[in-house]
Amino acid sequence: MVPERTMMDWDDVRYFLAVAREAVRSAGYRLTLAVREIIEFATHMEASSHQLETSVLGRDQTVQGLSRVTLPPFLATHLRMSKSRRVFTATSGHRDECRANR
Numbered sequence: 001m002v003p004e005r006t007m008m009d010w011d012d013v014r015y016f017l018a019v020a021r022e023a024v025r026s027a028g029y030r031l032t033l034a035v036r037e038i039i040e041f042a043t044h045m046e047a048s049s050h051q052l053e054t055s056v057l058g059r060d061q062t063v064q065g066l067s068r069v070t071l072p073p074f075l076a077t078h079l080r081m082s083k084s085r086r087v088f089t090a091t092s093g094h095r096d097e098c099r100a101n102r
Contacts, residue, residue, distance in 0.1 A: 013046075016042060
């Protein structure tokens with residue numbers, strides 16, 4: 001029976017890369033050909049991960065949509081969501097709504 005292949009865990013690769021880099025720097029170990037190949041692939045994975053973070057994930061940092069808060073009439077009258085209104089009106093693409101629940 002052939003063992004089932006699973007996807008490689010990026011955290012394992014990161015830890016391996018960090019340990020390998022430190023071993024070469026601090027102890028001066030000579031790495032095998034297999035380890036050097038793994039480091040080369042891991043370095044490419046690391047660069048791709050950083051590129052993904054900066055180019056794709058950074059786009060989703062804006063606040064957009066609707067925030068709806070329902071309060072009892074007493075709180076809605078007195079609070080008026082003044083603090084959240086200041087935060088959200090400074091953000092484009094977002095609107096807030098405060099309703100008194102009766």
